[in-house]
Amino acid sequence: xxxxxxxxxxxxxxxxxxxxxxxxxxxxxLSLTVEAGQVYGLLGPNGSGKSTTMKIVLGLVTxxxxxxxxFGRDSNTVESREDVGFLPENPYFYKYLTGAETLxxxxxxxxxxxxxxxxxSKELLKLVxxxxxxxxxxxxxxxxxxxxxxxxxAMIQEPRLLVLDEPTAGVDPAGSREIRDLIxxxxxxxxxxxxxxxxxxxxxxxxxxxxxxxxxxxxxxxVLGDLISIENQTEIIxxxxxPELLAQIREMIGKSSGRLVAEHRPQKTLERYFLDVTGxxxx
Numbered sequence: 056x057x058x059x060x061x062x063x064x065x066x067x068x069x070x071x072x073x074x075x076x077x078x079x080x081x082x083x084x085l086s087l088t089v090e091a092g093q094v095y096g097l098l099g100p101n102g103s104g105k106s107t108t109m110k111i112v113l114g115l116v117t118x119x120x121x122x123x124x125x126f127g128r129d130s131n132t133v134e135s136r137e138d139v140g141f142l143p144e145n146p147y148f149y150k151y152l153t154g155a156e157t158l159x160x161x162x163x164x165x166x167x168x169x170x171x172x173x174x175x176s177k178e179l180l181k182l183v184x185x186x187x188x189x190x191x192x193x194x195x196x197x198x199x200x201x202x203x204x205x206x207x208x209a210m211i212q213e214p215r216l217l218v219l220d221e222p223t224a225g226v227d228p229a230g231s232r233e234i235r236d237l238i239x240x241x242x243x244x245x246x247x248x249x250x251x252x253x254x255x256x257x258x259x260x261x262x263x264x265x266x267x268x269x270x271x272x273x274x275x276x277x278v279l280g281d282l283i284s285i286e287n288q289t290e291i292i293x294x295x296x297x298p299e300l301l302a303q304i305r306e307m308i309g310k311s312s313g314r315l316v317a318e319h320r321p322q323k324t325l326e327r328y329f330l331d332v333t334g335x336x337x338x
Contacts, residue, residue: 058127060216060247061089061112066121068107068271081107083271085121089264091215094238094248096258096279099268100333105251108268109218112249113141125216140209144221144251146201150194154185154204157193158211165212172211179207183237199230206237216247223254235261259283259325269333283322290321 066085069078082104089095099105110116112123114130128135148157155176162172180189183203193201202222209217219238223231231254238248238261252258258265259279266276275282291304300311323331 057091059088059124060091060093060126061087061095061249062122062124062127063087063108063112064122064124066108066111066123067119068104068111068116069119080271082111082118082268085268085271085273087266087273087276089247089249091126091247092242092245093263094242094250094261096262096265097249097251097268098255098258098265098329102270103268103333104271105268106220107271109220109249109251113139113218137212138215139218140212140214140216141218142202142205142209142220142222144224146205148193148201148204151192153190153192154180154196154207155189157204158207161208161211167212175211175213179210182210182240183207184233197230199226199233202226202230202234203237206234210241214246216249217241218249220251221253222250223252223257231257255326255329256324265325267329267332275332279325280322283325283328284320285323286320288321290319 064086066082067080068082069080071078085104085108097105097108107116111118112125112130114132114136117131123130125135126138149160152160158176158179159172162175167175176189180186183206185200185203185207188196188200193204196204202224206219206222209219222238223234226234235257238250241248242261250258250262262279264277265279265282267274293300293304295312297311
């Protein structure tokens with residue numbers, strides 16, 4: 056059995072409130088697993104604990120209790136971060152650097168050799184569609200271009216896990232589609248992606264599994280298709296079916312020229328499901 060990309064076990068994080076004898080629980084007894092090669096969506100309303108969970112996984116915040124691991128290594132160890140690339144929601148870049156210089160800078164931070172940086176920079180600029188902007192200063196990049204150079208820097212050391220916090224925030228629909236396609240390309244390359252996003256339609260297109268947090272508690276988790284399926288309903292799609300076939304679908308389907316194209320439970324959108332499970336609770 057392969058080692059999970061991320062393992063979170065009974066994770067709790069409590070923050071004291073300054074100047075008050077009170078505490079707030081950001082994450083409460085959270086346990087979940089992200090298997091290698093998956094695109095996993097971590098969802099939740101503002102203040103649900105998503106960012107805290109991500110920061111603990113990345114080793115940026117110490118948990119109050121519980122444990123997180125990256126490919127079997129404790130997240131608190133420096134070694135665990137060797138396999139991780141991270142794109143925060145609002146990344147800061149030096150606007151006076153060009154795209155190529157930016158990747159050179161991050162490559163040096165990762166300890167890569169000059170030859171490796173040169174090869175990776177060329178490869179990644181092509182991958183994110185910024186070959187023609189390699190020598191332009193980041194101050195002249197659009198929001199979508201900045202997010203793509205952010206994805207490139209997150210990939211510079213060839214990580215096995217990418218952690219992306221709102222990767223399409225503020226990006227126009229065309230740029231958002233490009234980033235979505237990049238994430239799917241990363242998956243094809245065997246890279247695990249932990250994605251935090253408010254764009255539920257995009258999450259629905261690319262995620263294998265999702266976990267929904269609300270007030271620090273994991274309220275739903277599982278395979279996306281299973282979560283958004285509507286129970287006790289079956290949808291039958293017929294192709295080239297004559298009108299008389301509709302009257303006796305199952306009895307006549309084997310005797311007619313109609314063909315059963317698909318049979319499955321109809322699904323609500325991920326956005327509808329999200330609002331259903333995180334909306335006001337009935338007293």
